[in-house]
Amino acid sequence: xxxxxxxxxxxxxxxxxxxxxxxxxxxxxxxxxxxxxxxxxxxxxxxxxxxxxxxxxxxxxx
Numbered sequence: 765x766x767x768x769x770x771x772x773x774x775x776x777x778x779x780x781x782x783x784x785x786x787x788x789x790x791x792x793x794x795x796x797x798x799x800x801x802x803x804x805x806x807x808x809x810x811x812x813x814x815x816x817x818x819x820x821x822x823x824x825x826x
Contacts, residue, residue, distance in 0.1 A: 772805045777812075785816055794820040 777800040785792035797817040802809040 770805055770810075772803050772810060775802045775804050775809075777801055781819075785818060792816060792818045794818050 779797065779799045781795065781797055783795050785794060785796040785798075796819050799815045799817070801813055803811045803813065
């Protein structure tokens with residue numbers, strides 16, 4: 765989008781912690797945080813994005 769000079773914004777739909785990401789993403793078999801949002805351009809949704817962030821022994825949560 766930057767390459768094509770498209771002005772946009774994110775509209776967060778949800779952010780949630782889930783006990784088991786494997787029900788939503790087969791690559792992760794642990795708890796995690798899921799974030800979903802729209803990229804808005806000209807007041808219209810241009811794309812929907814979902815990001816999964818695993819929470820396992822790689823991370824130290826304070």
